[in-house]
Amino acid sequence: MTKTVLVTGGAGYIGSHVVRQLGDAGAHVIVLDNLCTGFADAVLSGELIRGDCGDSELLDQIFGRFDIESVLHFAAHTIVPESVADPLKYYANNTCKTRNLLQVCAKHSVNNFVFSSTAAVYGIPDSDVAISEAAPTSPINPYGLSKLMSEWMLRDLAATTGLRHVTLRYFNVAGSDPQGRIGQSTAKATLLTKVACEAAIGLRDRVAIFGTDYPTPDGTGVRDYIHVEDLADAHLLALAYLRDNGPSITLNCGYGHGYSVRAVLEAVEKAAGKPLNIVEEARRAGDPPSLVADAQKLRSLFAWEPRYDDLDAIVSTSLAWEQKLADRR
Numbered sequence: 237m238t239k240t241v242l243v244t245g246g247a248g249y250i251g252s253h254v255v256r257q258l259g260d261a262g263a264h265v266i267v268l269d270n271l272c273t274g275f276a277d278a279v280l281s282g283e284l285i286r287g288d289c290g291d292s293e294l295l296d297q298i299f300g301r302f303d304i305e306s307v308l309h310f311a312a313h314t315i316v317p318e319s320v321a322d323p324l325k326y327y328a329n330n331t332c333k334t335r336n337l338l339q340v341c342a343k344h345s346v347n348n349f350v351f352s353s354t355a356a357v358y359g360i361p362d363s364d365v366a367i368s369e370a371a372p373t374s375p376i377n378p379y380g381l382s383k384l385m386s387e388w389m390l391r392d393l394a395a396t397t398g399l400r401h402v403t404l405r406y407f408n409v410a411g412s413d414p415q416g417r418i419g420q421s422t423a424k425a426t427l428l429t430k431v432a433c434e435a436a437i438g439l440r441d442r443v444a445i446f447g448t449d450y451p452t453p454d455g456t457g458v459r460d461y462i463h464v465e466d467l468a469d470a471h472l473l474a475l476a477y478l479r480d481n482g483p484s485i486t487l488n489c490g491y492g493h494g495y496s497v498r499a500v501l502e503a504v505e506k507a508a509g510k511p512l513n514i515v516e517e518a519r520r521a522g523d524p525p526s527l528v529a530d531a532q533k534l535r536s537l538f539a540w541e542p543r544y545d546d547l548d549a550i551v552s553t554s555l556a557w558e559q560k561l562a563d564r565r
Contacts, residue, residue, distance in 0.1 A: 242306070242308070248311075250352065256281055266282055266283050273313075347399060349402075357373045359376045368488070387403055402486075404474060416557065419557030429551060437559055446520045457527075466540075494528040
């Protein structure tokens with residue numbers, strides 16, 4: 237029986253890019269997605285099974301039908317303000333369902349597990365220096381805590397079974413497939429690049445800058461934006477690492493440098509060829525001045541070499557995707 241990779245949430249933004257790259261690499265892929273935020277037409281490789289990663293009976297059927305060697309787990313709710321307003325929704329979906337998935341993985345002796353985590357586990361850093369994986373974890377919202385609890389479960393299970401994992405903590409993911417096949421289609425997304433590109437094509441009447449008095453070069457918050465294609469590359473490298481019997485590890489995913497909110501908006505204006513309606517508002521509670529990854533471990537351990545470490549490339553692919561979505565409508 238052919239070795240199979242199970243990708244939960246593979247119809248979503250990041251998962252669909254990873255699934256496409258896995259297909260390009262010749263992998264046999266099964267995508268499990270309930271399509272509550274994902275899209276069937278974003279699954280460009282493998283077989284899509286519509287269902288929930290918290291459904292243990294369905295998971296047993298999938299593991300019985302296919303020889304699942306590796307699991308890449310993306311399925312999650314990811315909107316921070318929503319997690320604050322409805323924390324139990326996030327603990328139920330992100331934490332409890334991950335526990336169910338891990339139980340089935342243990343039952344079927346899965347060896348390789350790549351987990352989609354987040355820089356939100358760090359909370360508000362003590363300083364503006366790049367954050368290493370050794371930094372304290374102190375989430376300030378239920379989204380970050382739901383992911384951290386999943387990290388703890390994964391760590392503890394790996395300590396007592398043959399399962400090994402790579403946990404990838406994403407910083408600010410942006411951009412889309414340069415060929416325009418898939419992109420960020422999530423409704424009500426709060427990512428700055430998507431919001432700004434929606435404004436550039438007329439879907440929003442303004443873009444807000446929350447806080448202009450931070451101790452940064454231009455007074456606005458600085459974030460480490462990583463192109464989704466480079467992030468997808470990291471997942472394939474993580475899978476290869478585990479298949480080569482690499483030990484469990486947690487890694488930051490970012491470029492190691494950041495861009496301010498103003499810099500991102502200027503790049504969108506440049507790509508769109510017109511100004512945005514920008515309004516300045518007060519700081520939002522819990523927003524750190526700067527959030528940048530120390531990603532040297534990822535680069536050195538996996539020989540990871542980003543291909544799209546360029547703000548204009550990130551913005552241009554984002555804008556092209558938003559225009560394609562608008563044309564579809």
